[in-house]
Amino acid sequence: MKQNSWRSAYYNQNHFVLKLGISILLVGFGFRLLFSHSSNVIPNETDNILITPVVENDLNPVPSDFVESPKEFNQFQSKDDESGECDIFDGEWIPRSGSPAYTNNTCRWIESHQNCMGNGRPDTGYIDWKWSPKACELPRFDAKKFLERMRDKSWAFVGDSITRNHLQSFICLLSQVEDAVDIYHDEAYKNRKWHFPTYNLTVSVVWSPFLAKAEIFEDVNGVSTSEIEVHMDVLDKTWTEQFSTWDYILFSSGKWFIKSAIYYENNSILGCHGCEGKNYTDLGFNIAYQKILKNLFDFIMNSNPKSMIIYRTSTPDHFENGSWSTGGSCDRTVPAKEGEFELGVLNRILREVELPEISRAREWASETGVKLKLLDVTPLSLVRPDGHPGPYRHFYPFAKDKNAKVQYDCLHWCLPGPIDSWNDLLMNLVLNG
Numbered sequence: 001m002k003q004n005s006w007r008s009a010y011y012n013q014n015h016f017v018l019k020l021g022i023s024i025l026l027v028g029f030g031f032r033l034l035f036s037h038s039s040n041v042i043p044n045e046t047d048n049i050l051i052t053p054v055v056e057n058d059l060n061p062v063p064s065d066f067v068e069s070p071k072e073f074n075q076f077q078s079k080d081d082e083s084g085e086c087d088i089f090d091g092e093w094i095p096r097s098g099s100p101a102y103t104n105n106t107c108r109w110i111e112s113h114q115n116c117m118g119n120g121r122p123d124t125g126y127i128d129w130k131w132s133p134k135a136c137e138l139p140r141f142d143a144k145k146f147l148e149r150m151r152d153k154s155w156a157f158v159g160d161s162i163t164r165n166h167l168q169s170f171i172c173l174l175s176q177v178e179d180a181v182d183i184y185h186d187e188a189y190k191n192r193k194w195h196f197p198t199y200n201l202t203v204s205v206v207w208s209p210f211l212a213k214a215e216i217f218e219d220v221n222g223v224s225t226s227e228i229e230v231h232m233d234v235l236d237k238t239w240t241e242q243f244s245t246w247d248y249i250l251f252s253s254g255k256w257f258i259k260s261a262i263y264y265e266n267n268s269i270l271g272c273h274g275c276e277g278k279n280y281t282d283l284g285f286n287i288a289y290q291k292i293l294k295n296l297f298d299f300i301m302n303s304n305p306k307s308m309i310i311y312r313t314s315t316p317d318h319f320e321n322g323s324w325s326t327g328g329s330c331d332r333t334v335p336a337k338e339g340e341f342e343l344g345v346l347n348r349i350l351r352e353v354e355l356p357e358i359s360r361a362r363e364w365a366s367e368t369g370v371k372l373k374l375l376d377v378t379p380l381s382l383v384r385p386d387g388h389p390g391p392y393r394h395f396y397p398f399a400k401d402k403n404a405k406v407q408y409d410c411l412h413w414c415l416p417g418p419i420d421s422w423n424d425l426l427m428n429l430v431l432n433g
């Protein structure tokens, strides 16, 4: 029944998607990369910048055209309780005492842009919350137990820079028991592999922001020199070629679809999204995301994997009073109240694509015995505007000038921070599933 309500909600949104398509056409699409070279661990972080000018409308206040009531939004909650089991995604953040599982001093794998402690973020309250499901207790990630259960296994995190953000939390948590050994990285540190020797566990992160084949044209500063070319019918071989070697695979995507792109099918141009001044049909990015997810799940089901597949839903940013490119900020230090933040238009569209596609795939999976799990972090992330680096994506940003104008990151997450809870949930899904 729940699934039906997602579906009907999905179809009811079609007029809304059309409107959005039109409004997106009206928006300019210059992609600017705003990053500093201060990074001390990871060179040239060009992919961090998922943000496009369109994201301006991606958060409260929702443009009046698109105002949604909280009740409506509830239809998009991905309840997973047909069996009467506890829905671990339905809960609230409650204060937690004690120290974080790791800090900038005990984990050496934190990317400088997400190392909020190391970059001098003065408040620490954002660390002291835990996710508490309404109907059951969610144990904290237990690295020792997890490693024991993952002997001789291989894990892969496939997706974009938020996927990598999540992966770093995972590596940091595990590294409290045994430090990871870096066994592979490419030049840009976008594809990387670690090994935990005592447990013979390997963990890979695979850069594939669209999950499908995509040509991205960016200069050394990350400025787009041409539209991205996305092949909607071809999955990215970066991950498909390794797929059968992994025991646990976590996929996620989303934000890159918002960027302007030309969409290909069968090697010919089918249309585009936000490609001003070009004579292509604007298809809207939801079409591309949907086709690619459908292909992804078809691929998975047709390969009849022994591995466990987890799909993580897309996550909201929390820019206030502006966007990435117009000086938006995020200065909050405590979680928001439920309902205080609504999912912005663009995130809603991503969600309206992914929930029905995942639901359809899970029905299929349950018939064929494929292990497919949903990691639905969207609602619980929506109420954590306090968990982003903000100005502390830079090393002591106000050291020289208290009023310095610095680029805020209200999209990625501080490490440690609320993103660590994603791994509490992940452990629960994997070990109890």
Ligand SMILES: *[C@@H]1O[C@H](CO)[C@@H](O)[C@H](O)[C@H]1NC(C)=O
Binding pocket: 104, 105, 117, 118, 119, 120, 121
């Ligand atoms: C971690 O952060 C604290 C607080 O900013 C800082 O004093 C310390 O030097 C940092 N540790 C490392 C290893 O960077």
Ligand SMILES: *[C@@H]1O[C@H](CO)[C@@H](O)[C@H](O)[C@H]1NC(C)=O
Binding pocket: 152, 153, 154, 200, 202
């Ligand atoms: C480590 O695990 C891999 C599978 O991930 C397996 O092929 C290999 O034999 C294991 N190595 C040892 C020493 O057990």
Ligand SMILES: *[C@@H]1O[C@H](CO)[C@@H](O)[C@H](O)[C@H]1NC(C)=O
Binding pocket: 037, 043, 044, 220
């Ligand atoms: C990385 O950035 C440095 C400047 O900080 C530049 O000299 C170098 O060419 C860049 N490397 C790549 C691969 O973009």
Ligand SMILES: *[C@@H]1O[C@H](CO)[C@@H](O)[C@H](O)[C@H]1NC(C)=O
Binding pocket: 265, 266
């Ligand atoms: C792709 O092209 C081939 C031959 O050019 C054709 O047989 C096939 O039906 C096309 N597929 C799609 C999805 O258009």
Ligand SMILES: *[C@@H]1O[C@H](CO)[C@@H](O)[C@H](O)[C@H]1NC(C)=O
Binding pocket: 279
């Ligand atoms: C745009 O494409 C249509 C149909 O493909 C064509 O009729 C029209 O002349 C094109 N317009 C321009 C300005 O190229």
Ligand SMILES: *[C@@H]1O[C@H](CO)[C@@H](O)[C@H](O)[C@H]1NC(C)=O
Binding pocket: 320, 321, 329, 330, 331, 332
């Ligand atoms: C946004 O702007 C309003 C009015 O200028 C101000 O009261 C509020 O504190 C700002 N919010 C943030 C997060 O900067």
